[in-house]
Amino acid sequence: MFLKRIVEAKRVEVEALRRQVEANPFPAAKDDLRSLAKAVAAPGLAVIAEVKPASPSKGVIRSKVDPVKTAQGYEAGGAAAISVLTDEPFFRGKKESLAQVRKTVKLPLLRKDFILDPLQVEESCYLGADAILLIAAMLTEQELVALRREARAYGLEVLIEVHGEDELERALAAEPDVLGINNRNLSTFETDLAVTERLRPLVPAGIPVIGESGVASLPDVQRLQAAGVDGVLIGEYLMRQSSPRAGVENLLAEVTV
Numbered sequence: 156m157f158l159k160r161i162v163e164a165k166r167v168e169v170e171a172l173r174r175q176v177e178a179n180p181f182p183a184a185k186d187d188l189r190s191l192a193k194a195v196a197a198p199g200l201a202v203i204a205e206v207k208p209a210s211p212s213k214g215v216i217r218s219k220v221d222p223v224k225t226a227q228g229y230e231a232g233g234a235a236a237i238s239v240l241t242d243e244p245f246f247r248g249k250k251e252s253l254a255q256v257r258k259t260v261k262l263p264l265l266r267k268d269f270i271l272d273p274l275q276v277e278e279s280c281y282l283g284a285d286a287i288l289l290i291a292a293m294l295t296e297q298e299l300v301a302l303r304r305e306a307r308a309y310g311l312e313v314l315i316e317v318h319g320e321d322e323l324e325r326a327l328a329a330e331p332d333v334l335g336i337n338n339r340n341l342s343t344f345e346t347d348l349a350v351t352e353r354l355r356p357l358v359p360a361g362i363p364v365i366g367e368s369g370v371a372s373l374p375d376v377q378r379l380q381a382a383g384v385d386g387v388l389i390g391e392y393l394m395r396q397s398s399p400r401a402g403v404e405n406l407l408a409e410v411t412v
């Protein structure tokens with residue numbers, strides 16, 4: 156299973172990070188956090204625009220990426236928040252990209268990575284994230300709860316991503332700030348927007364919900380909106396647009412509030 160490979164690689168990465176932090180602890184965390192949950196729950200459809208140079212399912216999406224310019228374009232186009240992939244081996248992301256984007260963009264920032272250890276939560280705070288992603292497919296309920304608690308200790312919000320009913324149950328037990336319904340099956344990489352349509356009615360009122368992955372056109376956005384999501388998270392489609400700003404702007408111009 157592909158996710159297992161990523162998790163194994165991440166555990167090695169975290170141990171290297173632990174040794175690095177023992178020698179050089181993270182400096183004090185910042186305190187001007189922005190709320191992803193509020194941005195998603197605000198009136199209108201929230202677009203969370205992702206900086207995603209490559210992916211396991213698609214390979215290289217864009218060979219030369221300036222994360223700061225891309226994020227600034229998304230912000231100017233009306234995105235509600237920015238997601239930055241920080242995983243390097245599988246997504247060609249960089250941790251520094253998140254820190255650089257933080258310096259120039261005012262929107263809430265989501266760190267997109269494979270978080271399984273409290274040290275990565277502290278690192279996310281240090282890098283400038285406002286929220287972190289937790290993937291229910293790779294974490295037990297106890298791990299989700301513990302990482303959620305750790306995030307709260309650093310003032311970070313948590314987006315918990317689910318792909319099925321059992322994962323949703325575990326995610327809800329961990330009290331996510333935002334619930335993400337992932338249309339991508341992380342074993343087969345197949346995307347199906349019907350996943351959001353099936354799971355959305357099962358999410359209790361009061362939790363902001365986003366549809367993630369496989370959104371490749373305006374009709375896709377409209378379909379997820381009709382399913383009742385508060386927002387959509389879009390990576391590949393926006394990364395393939397020649398102008399990140401126009402990519403977001405054009406989608407939002409056609410979406411009815």
Ligand SMILES: O=C(O)c1ccccc1NCC(=O)[C@H](O)[C@H](O)COP(=O)(O)O
Nearest residue numbers: 210211212213367368369370389390391
């Ligand atoms: O995108 C992948 O191929 C992938 C493979 C394995 C684990 C995670 C993966 N994607 C992470 C994401 O959450 C997506 O980047 C995000 O939902 C945006 O998806 P898309 O709009 O389809 O690029």
